Amino acid sequence: xxxxxxxxxxxxxxxxxxxxxxxxxxxxxxxxxxxxxxxxxxxxxxxxxxxxxxxxxxxxxxxxxxxxxxxxxxxxxxxxxxxxxxxxxxxxxxxxxxxxxxxxxxxxxxxxxxxxxxxxxxxxxxxxxxxxxxxxxxxxxxxxxxxxxxxxxxxxxxxxxxxxxxxxxxxxxxxxxxxxxxxxxxxxxxxxxxxxxxxxxxxxxxxxxxxxxxxxxxxxxxxxxxxxxxxxxxxxxxxxxxxxxxxxxxxxxxxxxxxxxxxxxxxxxxxxxxxxxxxxxxxxxxxxxxxxxxxxxxxxxxxxxxxxxxxxxxxxxxxxxxxxxxxxxxxxxxxxxxxxxxxxxxxxxxxxxxxxxxxxxxxxxxxxxxxxxxxxxxxxxxxxxxxxxxxxxxxxxxxxxxxxxxxxxxxxxxxxxxxxxxxxxxxxxxxxxxxxxxxxxxxxxxxxxxxxxxxxxxxxxxxxxxxxxxxxxxxxxxxxxxxxxxxxxxxxxxxxxxxxxxxxxxxxxxxxxxxxxxxxxxxxxxxxxxxxxxxxxxxxxxxxxxxxxxxxxxxxxxxxxxxxxxxxxxxxxxxxxxxxxxxxxxxxxxxxxxxxxxxxxxxxxxxxxxxxxxxxxxxxxxxxxxxxxxxxxxxxxxxxxxxxxxxxxxxxxxxxxxxxxxxxxxxxxxxxxxxxxxxxxxxxxxxxxxxxxxxxxxxxxxxxxxxxxxxxxxxxxxxxxxxxxxxxxxxxxxxxxxxxxxxxxxxxxxxxxxxxxxxxxxxxxxxxxxxxxxxxxxxxxxxxxxxxxxxxxxxxxxxxxxxxxxxxxxxxxxxxxxxxxxxxxxxxxxxxx
Amino acid sequence: xxxxxxxxxxxxxxxxxxxxxxxxxxxxxxxxxxxxxxxxxxxxxxxxxxxxxxxxxxxxxxxxxxxxxxxxxxxxxxxxxxxxxxxxxxxxxxxxxxxxxxxxxxxxxxxxxxxxxxx
Numbered sequence: 001x002x003x004x005x006x007x008x009x010x011x012x013x014x015x016x017x018x019x020x021x022x023x024x025x026x027x028x029x030x031x032x033x034x035x036x037x038x039x040x041x042x043x044x045x046x047x048x049x050x051x052x053x054x055x056x057x058x059x060x061x062x063x064x065x066x067x068x069x070x071x072x073x074x075x076x077x078x079x080x081x082x083x084x085x086x087x088x089x090x091x092x093x094x095x096x097x098x099x100x101x102x103x104x105x106x107x108x109x110x111x112x113x114x115x116x117x118x119x120x121x122x123x124x125x126x127x128x129x130x131x132x133x134x135x136x137x138x139x140x141x142x143x144x145x146x147x148x149x150x151x152x153x154x155x156x157x158x159x160x161x162x163x164x165x166x167x168x169x170x171x172x173x174x175x176x177x178x179x180x181x182x183x184x185x186x187x188x189x190x191x192x193x194x195x196x197x198x199x200x201x202x203x204x205x206x207x208x209x210x211x212x213x214x215x216x217x218x219x220x221x222x223x224x225x226x227x228x229x230x231x232x233x234x235x236x237x238x239x240x241x242x243x244x245x246x247x248x249x250x251x252x253x254x255x256x257x258x259x260x261x262x263x264x265x266x267x268x269x270x271x272x273x274x275x276x277x278x279x280x281x282x283x284x285x286x287x288x289x290x291x292x293x294x295x296x297x298x299x300x301x302x303x304x305x306x307x308x309x310x311x312x313x314x315x316x317x318x319x320x321x322x323x324x325x326x327x328x329x330x331x332x333x334x335x336x337x338x339x340x341x342x343x344x345x346x347x348x349x350x351x352x353x354x355x356x357x358x359x360x361x362x363x364x365x366x367x368x369x370x371x372x373x374x375x376x377x378x379x380x381x382x383x384x385x386x387x388x389x390x391x392x393x394x395x396x397x398x399x400x401x402x403x404x405x406x407x408x409x410x411x412x413x414x415x416x417x418x419x420x421x422x423x424x425x426x427x428x429x430x431x432x433x434x435x436x437x438x439x440x441x442x443x444x445x446x447x448x449x450x451x452x453x454x455x456x457x458x459x460x461x462x463x464x465x466x467x468x469x470x471x472x473x474x475x476x477x478x479x480x481x482x483x484x485x486x487x488x489x490x491x492x493x494x495x496x497x498x499x500x501x502x503x504x505x506x507x508x509x510x511x512x513x514x515x516x517x518x519x520x521x522x523x524x525x526x527x528x529x530x531x532x533x534x535x536x537x538x539x540x541x542x543x544x545x546x547x548x549x550x551x552x553x554x555x556x557x558x559x560x561x562x563x564x565x566x567x568x569x570x571x572x573x574x575x576x577x578x579x580x581x582x583x584x585x586x587x588x589x590x591x592x593x594x595x596x597x598x599x600x601x602x603x604x605x606x607x608x609x610x611x612x613x614x615x616x617x618x619x620x621x622x623x624x625x626x627x628x629x630x631x632x633x634x635x636x637x638x639x640x641x642x643x644x645x646x647x648x649x650x651x652x653x654x655x656x657x658x659x660x661x662x663x664x665x666x667x668x669x670x671x672x673x674x675x676x677x678x679x680x681x682x683x684x685x686x687x688x689x690x691x692x693x694x695x696x697x698x699x700x701x702x703x704x705x706x707x708x709x710x711x712x713x714x715x716x717x718x719x720x721x722x723x724x725x726x727x728x729x730x731x732x733x734x735x736x737x738x739x740x741x742x743x744x745x746x747x748x749x750x751x752x753x754x755x756x757x758x759x760x761x762x763x764x765x766x767x768x769x770x771x772x773x774x775x776x777x778x779x780x781x782x783x784x785x786x787x788x789x790x791x792x793x794x795x796x797x798x799x800x801x802x803x804x805x806x807x808x809x810x811x812x813x814x815x816x817x818x819x820x821x822x823x824x825x826x827x828x829x830x831x832x833x
Numbered sequence: 834x835x836x837x838x839x840x841x842x843x844x845x846x847x848x849x850x851x852x853x854x855x856x857x858x859x860x861x862x863x864x865x866x867x868x869x870x871x872x873x874x875x876x877x878x879x880x881x882x883x884x885x886x887x888x889x890x891x892x893x894x895x896x897x898x899x900x901x902x903x904x905x906x907x908x909x910x911x912x913x914x915x916x917x918x919x920x921x922x923x924x925x926x927x928x929x930x931x932x933x934x935x936x937x938x939x940x941x942x943x944x945x946x947x948x949x950x951x952x
Binding site: 157158161162164165222225226227229230231233234235236237238239286289290293406407409410411412420423424425426427428431432435436438439442443466467469470471474475493 | 835838839842843845846849850852853854856874875876877879881900901902903905906908910913914915916917919920921922937941942943944945946
């Protein structure tokens with residue numbers, strides 16, 4: 001008898017409760033069921049299978065993701081058609097298991113064939129069965145199963161589909177231009193494009209008209225189907241414009257051909273070439289766009305490619321390569337040199353260097369040893385490691401980064417809102433303009449009115465390009481956010497892109513932002529007759545057992561120099577003073593100056609110690625018996641590249657302020673080293689947000705850079721919060737922008753990328769607005785009264801397909817943007833690429 | 834004749850205004866058990882109008898059949914939700930709108946248009 005607790009959601013009334021009870025009581029083995037609406041939880045007593053209960057709950061519509069069976073995520077991507085389903089099977093050990101499982105799978109409705117491979121513990125099922133049913137069948141046979149969602153294969157299939165679409169568009173281009181171009185040439189070379197009634201020309205043009213109809217019906221079909229469906233939904237889109245434009249031209253021409261008498265003699269001109277050419281040109285534009293678009297999502301593809309396919313797991317005393325989806329938290333995983341880390345974990349054995357640049361943008365490999373964390377997607381460059389999986393699947397840092405980047409790429413900075421509002425009413429407006437233009441030509445235009453009406457209306461419909469307008473912002477955001485991710489900068493919102501471009505003040509937290517965030521040994525001073533190594537060895541011996549950060553700094557330094565601590569006895573730690581112990585019969589003390597003075601120790605090296613203090617290091621005095629033999633300077637050092645990054649920020653014209661809880665003197669010392677000239681010292685952590693607010697009230701646009709945990713309120717208060725992390729441990733949900741690398745260069749890079757992206761959006765929007773607001777009036781015939789020009793529908797088709805390709809290509813230029821280079825060249829970030 | 838053509842032109846314009854802006858949009862599909870299947874094809878979401886209640890989790894399963902790049906992404910305006918829709922696959926979008934109101938969901942270029950009405 002077991003008790004299952006399952007979370008529920010959306011259950012608000014007794015009616016829901018009874019539905020849940022009915023659903024769960026149908027599960028074999030379910031006994032008493034209690035539904036707790038207040039806590040949104042259901043408790044089931046009995047021997048029922050947990051997964052079956054969760055499944056039943058999910059089916060009832062009240063389940064939560066947490067309660068859903070483990071296979072649920074896989075079912076999100078159920079293939080639409082049939083196709084093979086590959087299952088990972090657990091618990092199968094022998095050939096008879098294979099038979100049992102194959103029989104179980106074969107019994108599921110819709111399965112055509114099921115075969116199990118014992119070697120890699122997988123089963124391939126063909127037919128139309130739902131993965132969920134297959135898994136249940138295997139489970140009821142006593143084994144475990146999950147769908148192998150092979151991301152690589154799925155990606156490949158997706159790519160093939162995109163390729164097929166691309167080729168289809170090219171074919172359509174061929175048909176359209178193949179029919180349209182000869183006709184156009186004929187017209188250009190002086191051939192007659194008019195219809196003489198009752199002559200051979202009527203029959204010839206009828207044949208041409210039917211061929212053009214085939215072009216409209218085959219390559220042009222998607223436009224007409226789309227237009228019709230949209231129309232039924234009271235909606236209008238690009239398809240509507242193209243279908244109307246080409247349809248109008250064809251219909252008019254057909255009327256001229258079939259009933260020339262209806263049309264004045266001067267207006268018996270046919271426009272079949274326009275219909276065919278437009279279909280061809282727009283298909284070509286779409287094909288080019290498909291190509292260019294593939295590149296805009298390159299950043300996400302690159303991240304997706306980082307995912308490992310298999311992991312070498314140590315299970316049951318042996319090693320086996322299993323699909324990465326099957327690794328569970330707690331598994332021990334071995335990774336050899338040159339292999340990728342499969343899931344997030346903590347190193348248990350071995351040491352190596354990992355290339356984390358793909359996630360953090362930091363080019364230097366990071367040393368890893370037991371206790372260090374490793375992140376999925378990073379590359380093992382050195383030795384072999386064994387690590388314990390801590391986060392798998394969608395919980396890994398890589399998975400969360402991919403999710404974040406994808407989401408951010410879909411958001412829009414406020415600058416794009418106008419374009420959105422315009423494009424929402426764009427198409428019907430263009431239709432109105434087309435009709436109005438036709439009426440104007442009819443009433444005011446020259447003879448013959450009908451053909452001019454038709455040309456003006458068609459050209460307006462075709463030249464108007466809602467795509468350029470709609471694409472202007474999202475394309476640039478997609479490339480910009482992806483570009484930032486390449487540099488280890490995660491931008492959560494499109495809005496942050498815009499705000500980050502107009503910042504004027506940067507507030508930097510000291511600890512962990514400008515400095516490393518943990519103390520390190522900066523200097524060792526030895527008194528006469530002692531060596532630095534002797535001093536350090538003694539100090540390390542004293543601190544060997546201590547967890548204190550200062551002790552760790554000394555231990556690390558000794559280890560780096562290859563000094564082994566000696567054994568000590570009578571160890572004593574005196575809080576706030578220091579430590580003492582017996583080493584080789586002598587009393588050795590390590591602590592602050594005042595304590596040693598109290599103990600009656602003869603001081604030495606006092607001037608040098610005072611210099612250490614000036615450089616923001618804490619001097620620790622080491623005494624043997626009654627004499628000081630050395631001084632160790634321990635400081636939270638500033639990051640290697642902090643000064644350089646701060647210089648970059650100042651060169652961009654930003655006001656840089658350091659904020660810290662430290663006393664003024666030591667804050668000033670750090671600020672001096674880092675090259676910051678404004679310091680807000682002695683600020684309590686809870687007051688940091690207030691300081692940011694004060695700056696904002698003075699009119700500053702403030703960026704706050706901090707660690708994302710202690711500084712969260714200040715990050716939230718700032719116009720843009722930058723959470724700075726070290727490696728992949730950073731809490732990526734805590735701020736608008738996250739810097740994975742821990743380097744302050746990320747702030748300058750983020751601003752440079754934001755400015756470049758915003759500049760790119762502005763170019764696109766400007767281009768799209770100008771194109772439409774010039775193109776539409778010209779197409780309507782605005783220039784005719786002055787110059788006698790009336791645009792040809794074919795030119796309109798070419799212009800329209802070029803305009804959206806231009807927007808996508810311009811956004812693509814951002815891919816070549818280099819934030820560092822831009823800094824060196826200009827101060828405004830520019831749009832150069 | 835002249836008047837006939839002018840009048841029919843004006844009537845056509847009135848029809849455009851009425852059909853696209855004034856006449857009611859498609860029938861709303863009320864979310865049953867918080868889940869709706871939406872087909873993305875030929876330039877329209879089907880159904881294009883979804884109704885739901887504030888504070889209730891909503892699951893939308895988008896099945897993208899249209900290979901044209903426009904359909905690639907669905908963006909919910911005002912909810913900060915967006916999702917890639919791989920061709921030929923069903924992609925699940927879950928969201929919990931907290932505030933009643935009408936939220937538009939569109940493709941990136943606003944050609945595919947849908948409405949989420951939250952009561």
